[in-house]
Amino acid sequence: DTGVSQDPRHKITKRGQNVTFRCDPISEHNRLYWYRQTLGQGPEFLTYFQNEAQLEKSRLLSDRFSAERPKGSFSTLEIQRTEQGDSAMYLCASSLVRQATYEQYFGPGTRLTVT
Amino acid sequence: GENVEQHPSTLSVQEGDSAVIKCTYSDSASNYFPWYKQELGKRPQLIIDIRSNVGEKKDQRIAVTLNKTAKHFSLHITETQPEDSAVYFCAASLDAGNMLTFGGGTRLMVKP
Numbered sequence: 001d002t003g004v005s006q007d008p009r010h011k012i013t014k015r016g017q018n019v020t021f022r023c024d025p026i027s028e029h030n031r032l033y034w035y036r037q038t039l040g041q042g043p044e045f046l047t048y049f050q051n052e053a054q055l056e057k058s059r060l061l062s063d064r065f066s067a068e069r070p071k072g073s074f075s076t077l078e079i080q081r082t083e084q085g086d087s088a089m090y091l092c093a094s095s096l097v098r099q100a101t102y103e104q105y106f107g108p109g110t111r112l113t114v115t
Numbered sequence: 116g117e118n119v120e121q122h123p124s125t126l127s128v129q130e131g132d133s134a135v136i137k138c139t140y141s142d143s144a145s146n147y148f149p150w151y152k153q154e155l156g157k158r159p160q161l162i163i164d165i166r167s168n169v170g171e172k173k174d175q176r177i178a179v180t181l182n183k184t185a186k187h188f189s190l191h192i193t194e195t196q197p198e199d200s201a202v203y204f205c206a207a208s209l210d211a212g213n214m215l216t217f218g219g220g221t222r223l224m225v226k227p
Contacts, residue, residue: 033214035215040219040220042204043159043217044217045214045215059214095212102210102211102212103149103164103211104149104161106151106158106159106160108158109158
């Protein structure tokens with residue numbers, strides 16, 4: 001499968017615990033995006049990277065959220081001290097900005113449940 | 116920031132009929148408008164997109180129209196089929212490759 005992959009696909013955690021999600025973009029895609037999707041809503045932008053540089057992080061929901069893309073390939077999204085309101089689907093997407101279409105390809109998502 | 120509103124939230128049509136979904140956006144600087152289809156439990160997939168220098172774009176049974184003056188754009192699906200049943204999201208962005216602001220989604224149900 002050469003598409004965007006995310007791991008884990010499901011995560012159940014207790015309130016107060018830290019969680020980390022991983023996203024592997026399509027090979028050679030230079031932009032990587034994180035979105036959050038709650039039930040019945042459209043995806044909500046969180047942050048994105050151009051290679052290893054984080055271009056926008058003001059939309060991260062709180063200072064408990066952080067993301068990295070240390071070598072410009074895979075990315076991680078960490079949520080510290082999880083709260084029940086963090087329960088959602090976390091989607092990753094990637095794109096190749098050099099191409100004319102710039103399409104964002106989405107991964108299957110990580111579903112987080114905070115109990 | 117950008118705000119995208121989408122209507123209707125649910126749409127039920129008979130197989131073979133047409134379906135129209137409408138979106139409005141707030142930021143006149145937005146120039147890229149993609150539409151995504153999300154089937155139950157699956158990832159969003161791009162079905163068509165349009166840039167602000169184009170008023171209409173077609174791809175087989177799917178078409179998108181854009182009115183920049185009124186800041187609204189629409190998705191048109193003709194000859195609907197049961198496999199078109201899904202949630203459709205519109206989005207807006209300053210340019211392709213930038214962050215997307217999504218509408219709330221439209222659940223389309225095509226009855227055979």
